[in-house]
Amino acid sequence: MKKIGVVILLLVFSFGYSIAQNKSVKAGAAQYVPISIQFGGFVNPVSDDLKFLPELTNLRVSKNESNEQEKLEELKAEKMKAKIKYLVEKKILSKSAEEAKSNEPILLSGFNTITNDGCPSDNTLAINRNNQIVTVVNSHVRYYSTSGTGLQAKMSLITFFNSVLSSSNSLCDPKVIYDNQANRFILYCQTCNSSPVPSSLCVAFSKTDDPTQGWWIYKFSGSPSSVNNGNCWVDYPKLAVSDHDLFITSNMFDGSGNYLESVIYQLDKTIGFAGSTYGSSDALLWSNISGSPFTMVPISNGINGGYGNMMYLISTDNSGSSSSNLLLFKINNAVNNTPSMTLDYVSIPTYSQPSDGIQKGTSVKLMTGDFRAMDGFYLNGTIHFVFHCDAGSNFTTINYSRIAYNGSSWMAQNKIIGAPNTDYSYPGIASAGYNNNDQSSVICFNYSSINDYPSCAAVFIDNNFNVSNPVTIQAGSGYVNAYAQSIGGGMQGNRWGDYSAAARDYSSNPPTIYCYNTYGNNSADWVNYVSALKSVASAPNGIESAQAIEPKLLVFPNPIVDIFLIKFTAEKNEMVTINLYDVQGKLVKEIYKADCLQGENLFTFNKGALGAGSYLLEIVLGNKIVKTEKIILLEK
Numbered sequence: 030m031k032k033i034g035v036v037i038l039l040l041v042f043s044f045g046y047s048i049a050q051n052k053s054v055k056a057g058a059a060q061y062v063p064i065s066i067q068f069g070g071f072v073n074p075v076s077d078d079l080k081f082l083p084e085l086t087n088l089r090v091s092k093n094e095s096n097e098q099e100k101l102e103e104l105k106a107e108k109m110k111a112k113i114k115y116l117v118e119k120k121i122l123s124k125s126a127e128e129a130k131s132n133e134p135i136l137l138s139g140f141n142t143i144t145n146d147g148c149p150s151d152n153t154l155a156i157n158r159n160n161q162i163v164t165v166v167n168s169h170v171r172y173y174s175t176s177g178t179g180l181q182a183k184m185s186l187i188t189f190f191n192s193v194l195s196s197s198n199s200l201c202d203p204k205v206i207y208d209n210q211a212n213r214f215i216l217y218c219q220t221c222n223s224s225p226v227p228s229s230l231c232v233a234f235s236k237t238d239d240p241t242q243g244w245w246i247y248k249f250s251g252s253p254s255s256v257n258n259g260n261c262w263v264d265y266p267k268l269a270v271s272d273h274d275l276f277i278t279s280n281m282f283d284g285s286g287n288y289l290e291s292v293i294y295q296l297d298k299t300i301g302f303a304g305s306t307y308g309s310s311d312a313l314l315w316s317n318i319s320g321s322p323f324t325m326v327p328i329s330n331g332i333n334g335g336y337g338n339m340m341y342l343i344s345t346d347n348s349g350s351s352s353s354n355l356l357l358f359k360i361n362n363a364v365n366n367t368p369s370m371t372l373d374y375v376s377i378p379t380y381s382q383p384s385d386g387i388q389k390g391t392s393v394k395l396m397t398g399d400f401r402a403m404d405g406f407y408l409n410g411t412i413h414f415v416f417h418c419d420a421g422s423n424f425t426t427i428n429y430s431r432i433a434y435n436g437s438s439w440m441a442q443n444k445i446i447g448a449p450n451t452d453y454s455y456p457g458i459a460s461a462g463y464n465n466n467d468q469s470s471v472i473c474f475n476y477s478s479i480n481d482y483p484s485c486a487a488v489f490i491d492n493n494f495n496v497s498n499p500v501t502i503q504a505g506s507g508y509v510n511a512y513a514q515s516i517g518g519g520m521q522g523n524r525w526g527d528y529s530a531a532a533r534d535y536s537s538n539p540p541t542i543y544c545y546n547t548y549g550n551n552s553a554d555w556v557n558y559v560s561a562l563k564s565v566a567s568a569p570n571g572i573e574s575a576q577a578i579e580p581k582l583l584v585f586p587n588p589i590v591d592i593f594l595i596k597f598t599a600e601k602n603e604m605v606t607i608n609l610y611d612v613q614g615k616l617v618k619e620i621y622k623a624d625c626l627q628g629e630n631l632f633t634f635n636k637g638a639l640g641a642g643s644y645l646l647e648i649v650l651g652n653k654i655v656k657t658e659k660i661i662l663l664e665k
Contacts, residue, residue: 059318059370064294066249066307069193071236073243074170076182095399096280096288096323096347101382104350106518108384109394112423116387116450116479132564133497134461134471134489137541139560139596141631142171148512149524150557154545155207155214157238158536163214164545165203166557170216172240173559181241186218190231193248194220198227202527204268209535210334212238213302215275219263225252225284228262230277230294234301245304249294249312251279256292256316260284263292265401265527269327272335273363274298276327278342291322293342295364310365319372320356323347324401331406331413331460331470331533338363343414343432345402351381355414357432357439375432377443380418383425385522386452388477388549393510395477395525397425397454403528404457409465410434415456415472420445425452427474431494446488446496451478457531461540461564467492471562473502473531473544483509483525483555485546489564502560504628505549539563595632597648597655602627606649609639617644625650 095101142164150166161181162173170189172181186200194200201221207214214235220228228251233244251263263279270276275298281289293315300311322344330336340360346352355375362368386395397417405414412432420426426447432439447453456474463469473487482505489497509523516522530545542562547555599605605625609617617639621632639662646658 059315060255061295061313061315061368062253062255063309064249064253064312064314065309066247066296066312067193068306069190069246069248071243071304072189072192072246073241074184074189074191077184077188094282094286094288095401097349098288100350101399102517104382105385105397105516106520108382108419108423109518109520112384112387115423132489132491133500134487134542134562134564136500136502137561137563138175139503139558142166142545142557142559148555149527150547150555151202151527152530152545152547152557153204153528154530154543154559155205155532156534156543157207157214157240158209158212159238160534160536161240162543162559163205163207163216163240164557164559165205165216165218167201167203170203175561189216189233189244190218190246190248192246193231194229198222198229200231202264202266204266206268206270206329207532207535208270208298208334209330209332210270210272211298211302214238214240214244215268215270215298215301216244217266217268217277219251219266219279223262223282223286225260225262228252230263230266230279232275232277232296232301234298234304236304245301247301247307253292253314253316255314256281257283257289261289265324267324267326267402269329269340270298270335271338271340271363273338274340275301276340276342276360278325278327280324288323290316291318291325291344292316293318293325293327293360295340295360295368297364313364313368315360315370318358318370320344320358320374321348322356322358325358326402326405326414328405328407328412328414331408332462332465332535336407338366341407341412343402343405343412345380345400345416345418347399347401351379353377353379355430355432355441357412373439375430375439375441377428377430377441378420378445380420380428383417383419383454384423384452385516385520386425386454386477386525387479388508389480389482391508391510392521393508393513394516394520394522395452395454395483395509396516396522397452398526400428403455404531406458406460406470408460408462408468411468413458413460413468413470415458417454417456417474420447422447424450425454427453427456427472429456429458429472429490431468442494444490444494444496446472448476448478448499451476451481455526455529457529457544459531459533459542461489461533461542462492463538463540468494469540469564471531471542471544471564473529473542473546473560473562475525475529475546475548477505481505482507483547483549485529485544485548485558485560487542487544487560487562491564500562502544502546502562503548503556503558507549507551507553509549509553509555511552511554534561537563595646595648597630597632599625599627599630599650603651605630606647607632608647608649610645610647612643612645614645
């Protein structure tokens with residue numbers, strides 16, 4: 030397993046920070062109005078051709094700008110100049126050897142999803158209890174199975190939502206979640222024309238826990254008359270579920286691209302799962318919310334579905350260049366039971382807007398955006414929350430908080446997760462606890478530095494708030510400048526976000542977390558990558574802990590239908606031979622023989638005319654057999 034060439038730098042802050050206000054306040058002028066939702070019926074989209082895997086990518090992307098974009102661009106240009114000056118003066122070529130003491134997450138498997146889908150690709154992922162994964166990026170939906178069939182289906186978002194949209198629509202900002210309480214997937218996307226007309230939100234509810242069995246489709250307006258008289262459109266969504274409802278948050282912009290406000294759509298999820306028609310009391314829109322939040326993250330339960338007919342939502346204080354507050358909202362009651370909203374301010378150490386990222390081999394910077402809220406979950410009275418920011422070094426770091434109510438106020442434990450002279454960005458977080466008493470989590474993120482191409486990694490945080498060394502999920506093989514644009518101060522930048530996904534596998538024990546990130550390739554472009562990670566930390570309350578798995582060789586998927594991937598580690602540059610034997614030990618085929626490079630290598634192979642059955646796959650490096658793995662080939 031290749032570790033990041035830097036070690037974690039933890040700025041640990043003390044346990045009990047007082048909040049700015051000692052009690053909740055009613056969310057002032059917040060108001061909600063009913064919304065009308067169009068029912069698009071039941072669809073089971075036809076998969077694209079899996080043999081040739083043809084794809085045409087539309088590169089139009091969402092605006093995704095800050096509410097103070099011009100000031101932010103000036104600030105980031107100043108920070109970048111200071112950052113580059115520091116790197117030049119210090120001649121940064123080496124990293125600290127300090128080690129974190131916690132257990133590292135174990136990388137179990139990983140695979141590239143098929144091609145890139147624009148910039149940013151907006152990676153989102155969810156997994157059900159039957160080892161089926163739904164991945165979505167800016168233009169395509171794909172179903173995978175980790176237990177034998179690999180890629181099950183793929184289709185464009187337009188194909189998926191064609192019952193409510195036309196082929197002239199451009200779609201973006203997808204999100205997918207798995208409701209562990211209802212055993213269903215929920216998939217979202219929006220029209221992406223950067224204008225009020227047409228601006229639509231589309232939501233799909235899977236009919237069963239199996240995404241291949243079809244979906245109920247709905248559409249509603251992204252230009253509600255209650256916001257700026259309808260002269261508005263939505264951007265940058267987040268999704269979560271309570272026991273009864275689905276919550277969708279979005280930032281609103283006007284027709285000229287100016288930020289207006291953040292809003293919350295609250296829908297009765299039981300109607301969507303049943304494939305029924307929404308009535309006037311089944312869906313509403315919250316707007317004019319106190320505290321002027323920018324990008325609100327609704328917080329789902331990390332393990333067991335909902336936590337009642339209520340929803341916590343968190344926003345960073347994005348009103349200036351720095352802040353020491355988080356905004357914590359709470360919506361009480363289901364959509365059809367007169368819900369109300371309260372607001373608390375939670376103090377954490379001061380954080381500021383991040384500088385753009387450095388990448389190896391090019392002067393093109395990686396755009397970090399602002400310090401908006403990214404991701405979170407709730408577990409047994411504690412809210413986990415992550416975003417990226419500058420913690421005082423001009424390098425981008427992960428800001429992680431655990432927030433709990435002590436009987437009179439909300440208090441936050443907070444840590445900054447970063448590494449010297451390295452940029453960490455766009456975190457996703459998921460619960461890695463063995464039960465409700467275990468607050469462990471995994472955070473996946475992107476990273477880059479003057480010595481690293483854009484890559485992705487993860488850390489494990491145990492129940493006692495100890496953070497592990499970072500472990501590389503997939504190292505980049507090249508820089509990215511395929512979509513470079515001017516970012517001010519005479520510099521060029523490439524989009525790096527907008528978000529990464531981390532999702533818990535609810536059927537796994539010990540806990541397994543699936544992540545969906547991007548890394549740079551040698552064509553100056555992005556590659557989308559799915560990975561599975563486990564922790565080797567001791568479980569609380571006497572539950573048996575996970576066993577470390579050394580991933581010298583990984584085959585995915587196994588059993589195999591068509592294409593499979595082999596990931597192995599070479600200690601030096603040498604000849605690699607990949608052989609296939611039958612179960613009696615007779616050589617069936619020498620699949621591959623050529624030189625390979627030191628480090629991790631990924632080999633992809635189509636089973637072709639090989640018959641169904643069990644085989645032994647052998648990896649030989651030089652003259653040494655490093656691994657023999659049993660594989661199963663299935664009929665198509």
